[in-house]
Amino acid sequence: MDELFKNKYRIKSTRLKNYDYSSNGTYYVTICTKNRECCLGAVNDRKIKLSTMGKIVEQCWHETIKHFNNVILDEFIVMPNHVHGIIIIRSNRWIF
Numbered sequence: 001m002d003e004l005f006k007n008k009y010r011i012k013s014t015r016l017k018n019y020d021y022s023s024n025g026t027y028y029v030t031i032c033t034k035n036r037e038c039c040l041g042a043v044n045d046r047k048i049k050l051s052t053m054g055k056i057v058e059q060c061w062h063e064t065i066k067h068f069n070n071v072i073l074d075e076f077i078v079m080p081n082h083v084h085g086i087i088i089i090r091s092n093r094w095i096f
Helices: 052-067
Strands: 025-032 041-044 049-052 071-078 082-089
Touching: 025 041, 049 071, 052 071, 052 082
Parallel strands: none
Antiparallel strands: 025 082, 041 049, 071 082
């Protein structure tokens, strides 16, 4: 039976139990907007045209390496209602 969260059906997490996601590795990340609202841009002629908010998301992705010296950024794309990216964690040293 599906689990309910706030009286809504949701999919079960695909995260591995007891896995330390801060450990070294390559991670594929997907982040969705609230209610999957298409506020990050629009697709026209098979190309994404980012909104102001979408441009901010793109800028924040690229600035991630300024905040974490143990991260390498790989492929990344902003879609109208979500973001996909590949991030590589190469050590457990963080800078704050």
